[in-house]
Amino acid sequence: MSTVFGDPVGLLQDPEDVLRIEQQRYVQRVQEEREARLHIREVCQTAWNTFFAEDGLQCSQLVQSLAVVDTVPPPSVTDLISSVDGLVEGTEMHGPGALAFTTWYADTNQLRTRSIPSVLSVLPSAASRAYPKYESCTPSLQNIKYIGDQRVLTFISYADEDGFQKLIPKFARCHRWFAWQTGWVDVDVKLAVINTYLHLQATNVETMQIERYWPRSLPPTAALPDLITTLRRRDLPHWASDALHVCRQDRPVAGTDGYMFYAWSGLKYPPIRVDTSPMESKDNETMHDEAHKSCGNDCFVEHSFSDFVILIFASTLGVNTNQSSEHATLGHPKHCCFNMKIQLERLAHSSVRVGSFGLGAFAQDPISRSTLIGQYVAEIVPITQNTKYDDLDKIHQLVNDYRGLNYAFNIENQSYVLDAASVGNITRCLNDPMDPEKANVAADTLYVDMEPKIVFIAGMYTPIYCWCAFTDISAAKKIKAREELLLSYGEDYWKKENSEDEGSNPDV
Numbered sequence: 001m002s003t004v005f006g007d008p009v010g011l012l013q014d015p016e017d018v019l020r021i022e023q024q025r026y027v028q029r030v031q032e033e034r035e036a037r038l039h040i041r042e043v044c045q046t047a048w049n050t051f052f053a054e055d056g057l058q059c060s061q062l063v064q065s066l067a068v069v070d071t072v073p074p075p076s077v078t079d080l081i082s083s084v085d086g087l088v089e090g091t092e093m094h095g096p097g098a099l100a101f102t103t104w105y106a107d108t109n110q111l112r113t114r115s116i117p118s119v120l121s122v123l124p125s126a127a128s129r130a131y132p133k134y135e136s137c138t139p140s141l142q143n144i145k146y147i148g149d150q151r152v153l154t155f156i157s158y159a160d161e162d163g164f165q166k167l168i169p170k171f172a173r174c175h176r177w178f179a180w181q182t183g184w185v186d187v188d189v190k191l192a193v194i195n196t197y198l199h200l201q202a203t204n205v206e207t208m209q210i211e212r213y214w215p216r217s218l219p220p221t222a223a224l225p226d227l228i229t230t231l232r233r234r235d236l237p238h239w240a241s242d243a244l245h246v247c248r249q250d251r252p253v254a255g256t257d258g259y260m261f262y263a264w265s266g267l268k269y270p271p272i273r274v275d276t277s278p279m280e281s282k283d284n285e286t287m288h289d290e291a292h293k294s295c296g297n298d299c300f301v302e303h304s305f306s307d308f309v310i311l312i313f314a315s316t317l318g319v320n321t322n323q324s325s326e327h328a329t330l331g332h333p334k335h336c337c338f339n340m341k342i343q344l345e346r347l348a349h350s351s352v353r354v355g356s357f358g359l360g361a362f363a364q365d366p367i368s369r370s371t372l373i374g375q376y377v378a379e380i381v382p383i384t385q386n387t388k389y390d391d392l393d394k395i396h397q398l399v400n401d402y403r404g405l406n407y408a409f410n411i412e413n414q415s416y417v418l419d420a421a422s423v424g425n426i427t428r429c430l431n432d433p434m435d436p437e438k439a440n441v442a443a444d445t446l447y448v449d450m451e452p453k454i455v456f457i458a459g460m461y462t463p464i465y466c467w468c469a470f471t472d473i474s475a476a477k478k479i480k481a482r483e484e485l486l487l488s489y490g491e492d493y494w495k496k497e498n499s500e501d502e503g504s505n506p507d508v
Helices: 015-065 077-082 168-173 187-202 207-212 221-229 284-291 300-304 310-316 340-344 387-403
Strands: 087-089 098-105 110-117 249-252 259-262 350-354 359-363 372-375 379-382 408-410 416-419 441-448 451-458
Touching: 015 187, 015 207, 187 221, 207 221
Parallel strands: none
Antiparallel strands: 087 110, 098 110, 249 259, 350 359, 372 451, 379 416, 408 416, 441 451
């Protein structure tokens, strides 16, 4: 009897045997599918419970580590010296209004307690230590793009306040959706989903099975790239099972088309393609022209040496137009583009303290004229181009007016607004002296990497086309150490409603 692949030909031709084999295979497939569903469900439950158990443990440890802040300041040297006569022996208990410390003398085997009366008889008011308007501001070193949909109404914690009730109809009428609907995914859910996916991969579950039996109540696995790219909105926790805590780096994974990304938080990203969008096609001439563009209209090379290719010229000479020389020594500070101070963060030292109006920015060290104070860091809020949603551009301003905040900068010929109401840096605290003659800081726009930046410069100046982009014509004295940095907001700012509120110049 002939055989095919080791099986008798007659056996394969028997209808009963064929039906029996198909039934066995069907039962086997059903059993495998049931086991896969149960396994995926079990892994999801385990990962979910593990995540929130660790999250709760971290929260409890953090709460337990908190200590009551001592509102009594430490004693000064004068207080310590004057209290020498008040030495007493023993371990006498002292009242809460006194500062005391005990010293053991080995030669006499005695404990001596020094008691010092409290320097403050009355605690200062909370208003002098905190400023409520700044509590919700997120510090940042660079501008943050607003990635939300302006058609979606975000949750407002103070929406139930009486003063805001009359604004709700106008506020909500401009939106189509609400942020607390079920379609929005919490960050913790994203982390749990990614961790579940990693556990399933570790147990050699095929990707097709994961996608087929994935719980419908969770974000689909196809949305993992979006979940990963949006995780940067919040600091990621350290998982207890992670053994590797290194900076982001790409490592190839055998048998996959992607890469395993190790995040700085220690959370391992799954081997999926994070960016699958096609790149724009450009010819060599277009790329060459873009690479040799200047920073902007203030580029001194383009104004004075327009015949030179900017990139080549800047890398070989880059000389000062006022003191140019064919034999200039390369690398000298005067030959460098002054716009690089922003990129290199070569800024004047400043700090935030209680100022003339709430919090203010102060110089830590003496600041010379024309010194870069800093860049105006804020949230980049796009201006809607759709006429149907023109009112959406007013939503941020509506909320900020209710909060008494106005930190919006409008850059000319730009499709966005810089709003530092929720995101900012020290420059957010620049106060208006109410007298333009007393202002020691001025604002203007610089182009850095072909992008407009709002910067603040020490001293009054007038922008011109020269290499440094600014020339100090007021002969103002340099800013002293611990002197408050003051910026004139302009007349238009104070003509608006709520003119008593703080903020920044609305236009550049």
